[in-house]
Amino acid sequence: MDPIVMAVAPEPERRGMNSLGVAHLAVFNGPGKPFEFRSLPLPEPAAGEVLVAVSLATLCGSDLHTFDGRRQEPTPCVLGHEAVGRVIAVGEGRDPALIGQRVTWTLADSCGGCRPCLDWELPQKCERLFKYGHAPMGSGTGFNGCYASHIVLRAGTTVIPLPDSVTDAMAAPANCALATMVAATEPLTTGGDTVVIQGAGLLGLYGGALLKEAGWRRVLVVDRNPARLAFVPRFGGEPLTCSEAEALPSGSADAVIEATGSPMVVPEAIRLLRPGGHYALVGMVHPDSHLDLTGEAIIRKCLTLRGTHNYAPRHLRMAVAFLTQHAARYPWASLVSPPLPLQELGPAFAVAHQGLWPRVSVSPWTSSSGTFSRS
Ligand SMILES: [Zn+2]
Numbered sequence: 216m217d218p219i220v221m222a223v224a225p226e227p228e229r230r231g232m233n234s235l236g237v238a239h240l241a242v243f244n245g246p247g248k249p250f251e252f253r254s255l256p257l258p259e260p261a262a263g264e265v266l267v268a269v270s271l272a273t274l275c276g277s278d279l280h281t282f283d284g285r286r287q288e289p290t291p292c293v294l295g296h297e298a299v300g301r302v303i304a305v306g307e308g309r310d311p312a313l314i315g316q317r318v319t320w321t322l323a324d325s326c327g328g329c330r331p332c333l334d335w336e337l338p339q340k341c342e343r344l345f346k347y348g349h350a351p352m353g354s355g356t357g358f359n360g361c362y363a364s365h366i367v368l369r370a371g372t373t374v375i376p377l378p379d380s381v382t383d384a385m386a387a388p389a390n391c392a393l394a395t396m397v398a399a400t401e402p403l404t405t406g407g408d409t410v411v412i413q414g415a416g417l418l419g420l421y422g423g424a425l426l427k428e429a430g431w432r433r434v435l436v437v438d439r440n441p442a443r444l445a446f447v448p449r450f451g452g453e454p455l456t457c458s459e460a461e462a463l464p465s466g467s468a469d470a471v472i473e474a475t476g477s478p479m480v481v482p483e484a485i486r487l488l489r490p491g492g493h494y495a496l497v498g499m500v501h502p503d504s505h506l507d508l509t510g511e512a513i514i515r516k517c518l519t520l521r522g523t524h525n526y527a528p529r530h531l532r533m534a535v536a537f538l539t540q541h542a543a544r545y546p547w548a549s550l551v552s553p554p555l556p557l558q559e560l561g562p563a564f565a566v567a568h569q570g571l572w573p574r575v576s577v578s579p580w581t582s583s584s585g586t587f588s589r590s
């Protein structure tokens with residue numbers, strides 16, 4: 216069984232915010248360097264801003280890539296963009312009723328006035344885009360990431376209250392993985408016969424539940440890792456090994472979703488798709504993704520290929536509504552590890568690399584041997 220000893224998290228709301236008015240941040244100074252823990256005075260939110268006490272944050276694949284040095288981020292910075300928290304204070308122009316509410320928020324802050332925002336329905340491609348967990352300390356308030364006791368949300372960020380039935384563990388990955396899959400599966404919500412999801416990571420598992428509830432008769436989820444496949448039936452899908460997928464007849468899928476991050480799976484998807492099929496590309500968000508396919512294959516089969524990167528605020532609203540509607544139907548919380556203390560963020564990355572959970576979580580309110588200094 217898992218050798219990692221997990222601390223038990225007290226309810227963050229019972230603890231309330233830090234009584235000294237101090238925020239704690241786990242600062243990333245580059246791959247291979249230990250996290251530096253800084254304590255800073257809590258900032259007053261400026262106009263449009265929202266100060267949130269982070270209850271729970273999860274380690275996303277992109278955080279792992281940055282930690283490993285496979286993705287470059289400006290440093291020093293506070294990583295982490297998947298989280299849930301409670302609103303502590305709001306700046307002018309924000310609804311004061313938000314104060315005290317448990318919330319999730321869009322991982323991208325957008326201006327609302329440029330062409331991607333106004334004309335293209337792609338606020339995640341805003342000309343003045345800001346993404347939490349990817350910005351240097353020197354940008355804005357510096358409270359830009361979720362591996363911290365507090366985060367300051369900017370004026371162009373959509374903040375969505377959560378019902379009590381959507382727990383912290385259920386909600387933490389909603390503002391990245393789930394909302395992204397809501398966006399990727401949006402053209403497929405009319406349902407159909409057979410959809411194949413390539414990859415049983417968190418994206419694939421969320422995709423399985425979303426498509427099953429959208430009315431797809433068969434949701435086949437392919438992965439080469441048996442431990443990942445074990446989650447699939449609990450989230451509406453039928454698990455399939457790679458060799459089982461290879462045995463599927465050509466043209467047997469109405470739609471395929473790439474959620475592996477590997478370009479190697481693309482020829483198999485093209486083979487499986489029926490004429491007029493839809494291929495949703497979600498996972499390969501890295502430059503090592505040259506595709507082995509011909510234009511002829513796409514044209515002769517009349518295929519639609521659609522890429523999805525992040526999402527618009529409506530997709531996060533849909534994600535929260537989906538979790539609320541199906542809170543009891545799927546074991547959402549089993550996708551997230553018990554929280555490790557934020558002070559153990561370095562070891563949390565090591566746990567994430569073991570792959571025992573689709574997401575490993577950290578909480579600034581969970582204590583262990585290395586509690587924050589109260590001096
Ligand atoms: Zn993420």
Ligand SMILES: [Zn+2]
Pocket residue numbers: 325326327328329330331332338340341342343
């Ligand atoms: Zn914009």
